[in-house]
Amino acid sequence: MNSRPHHFCCFEQDNGVEQCPWLDSPDNLNYSLQGVEPRTWGGIASIMFQQQQPQPQPQRQQQQEDVMSSATSSPASTLYSPMPYAFAGTSVQELSSDQCSVRLISLLYQCASEVAAGEFDRANLCLEHIMQLASLDAPHTLQRLAAVFADALACKLLKLLPGLSRALLSSSSSDDAHLVPAARRHMFDMLPFLKLAYLTTNHAIVEAMEGERFVHVVDLSGPAANPAQWIALFHSFRGRRDGTPNLRITAVHESKEFLAGMSAVLVREAEAFDIPFQFNAVEARLEDMDFDALRHNLRVRSGEALAVSVALQLHRLLAADDTGGRRQGGLTPLQIIARSSPSSFGELLERELNTRLQLSPDASAFSSMSPQSPIGGHFPAVGQQRPKIGSFLSAVKALSPKIMVVTEQEANHNGAAFHERFDEALNYYASLFDCLERAAAAQRGSAAAERARVERSVLGEEIRSIVACEGGERKERHERARQWAGRMEAAGMERVGLSYSGAMEARKLLQRSGWGGYEVRHDAEGHCFFLCWHKKPLYAVTAWRPAGYHHSGGARSR
Structure with missing residues (x-):
């Protein structure tokens, strides 16, 4: 019997794709998966660490010194310290599925590093190899991811050429826009x-x-609204x-059209429940509203x-404040290069990143925010624009x-550093x-096609925004509950405790639905619900009200 392990991905040495020795060498291909959870990657991370080649102590120490020297001397240094593995020199055809997965993850991190450095040729070669191993229609979750x-990485490269990227990306986005509502329902x-x-x-x-x-x-x-939430509220009331x-x-x-459909459904259900009910429709996007x-x-x-419910939308207000992606004087990257003659695209990107660090209201800059800052309800100096998120919370x-009640993704995808955003987003x-794969496998039938639509039209667009976009174009600026707590408290809001009975209801729903x-x-403080997959928090629900006020019958009093 053939004992050779099953392979889900391979490419031939002479298949027309340019071979690159630095991709196959231990010092360039294999990177430690810092922060990658073994459960998430199906045990791949543990395989990587278990199969390390033992090194003599002096050699390991010298390697660490070389890595530190490289990291501090080059802005295009790699994301992670290189680590040798037993299968580093093995041809792709001979790799098991787990080993091939490790190579794919390593290529993703390597590609992200090259993209961040502006190394077009090396990034392009990484992308060629990744797409030999990965596909949107592949049977394995990691390949599709x-x-x-x-x-997203290819889009980020394209965005250095604004004319080309607009011509290629805008048309594809508009073609797929009509698929998004159905994908959200799936x-x-x-x-x-x-x-x-909702519960x-x-x-x-x-x-x-x-x-x-x-009330x-x-x-x-x-886009995250659903009439089902309010039909359930009818039951509760x-x-x-x-x-x-x-x-x-x-x-x-x-x-x-959505608002008209929502109105019809809720009016009909309210009549069935004999609830005095009125529906008001406001046709607008939250980020475009006049908060005054x-x-x-x-x-x-x-x-x-009054009660306010907002799910998966507050983070988009952070993008409205970021003008870092707008180029002064309308210069393109190529024009900037012609004027300043940087030695590489990496130098250009480094300059742009430094500029955006000064302009972007991201999570890393937020740590210095105080209640006296504009977000806390105080107007900025004359000539400065008031932050959108601050205006909204004050309103x-x-x-x-x-x-x-606020529901947001429990992740930090709003950091200024591209490497951190990429790593956080990948995890x-x-x-x-993984959740979608398990759900599709359990439901069968048309579930696989529905899963594919969600991966491409919903999650894929979020990933593209996080990885490929900068400035005001980067709409998906998810932050963790503790970061939102800082913003809320700075705006003069205080926490409202979420009762244990609410958590018990949610757990019963999970049990009933299998x-x-x-x-x-x-x-521990009773201030937040974390919605988790295998103990990993993916979403957070928190509740707030104006600080120092007591409410009674809609009136406000000290």
Whole structure:
């Protein structure tokens, strides 16, 4: 019997792809997977570390010194310290599936390093090899994930040539735009995260509205909005001991058709539940709204208890503040090169990164923010533009909501350093791809096609935004719950505790639906729900209200 291991990827030595010795050498190919979780990668990381070749201590020490010297002397230094492995010199045809996966991951990190350094030829060669091992239609999750990240890295290279990138990328984006709503519905059906977010949000709203007779709920979730959330809220309010309130829901969404459909569904369901109900539609995107007129646009009335729900949208307001991607004087990268004559594209990228570090309101810059900064409600100096996120939070605070429930991705994809964003995104989306793979395998039928649509049209677009875009174009600026807590508190908001009973409801939903591997974690202070896949938090739900205020019947008092 042939004992040769099964291979899922290989390419021939003479298949027309240029061979590159530095890709196959231990010092360039194999990088330690710092931060990569063994569960996420199916044990690949552990294989890499277990199969290291032993080194004499002096040799290892000399290698570490060489790596440190290289890292400190070159802006284009590699992401991780090179480490030799037993299969480093093995031809691709002879690799097992796990070993081939390790090579694919190494190529992704190597490609990211070359892209960050502006090394077009080396990055292009990495991409050629990656696409020999990866495909959007491949049967293995890692291959599909790698293909999506390779696409994002290629887009980042293209964006150095604005005319070419606009011609190639804008047309492809517009062609696929109509697929996104259906893909979002597939993601909602296949994964429990938004269902759990809706359930815990509704539970917090019902608790906050105890005893209220007139309730106004504002849905700012935009593309993440779903009428199912509010139908479930009808159920919850109908079961209240103090009776059903008069309920008004205002939804903000850029699609007139979506709002019309949402209105029809909710009005019909409210009649069936015999709930006094009114629906208001606001056709807009959250980031485009005039926050100075928020009370008027949302039709907030005195005498109503207000609740605000926003899922997976707040991070987009951070992009509105970042003008780092706009080029002064309209110069293209090639014109800049012609004027300044840098020695390489890497030098150009380093200059641009330094400029953007000074302009971008990202997570790394946020640590110096204080309550006296513009986000805390104080206006900036004359001539400065007020941050969008600060304007929004100040406007919400002025509405005096009893509760504001926020759901966001539990990840830091808003750092200024490209290497950090790439590493964080690769780990985060590996978990989501894994979730989708398990869900599709369990559901069968058309689930594989639906999974593919989600991977390409929803997650793929998010990955492209995180990896390929800079400045105002980078819309997906996810931050962790602790970072959002800093922003909220700086804006004059305080936490609202999320009850243990809400977490128990969410866990019961997982049990009833047979969602194995998922978990709802309640943080020690009772301030946050983490929605997890195999103990890895992927989404976070938090609740807020204006600090120092007590609410009663929609009125505000000290």
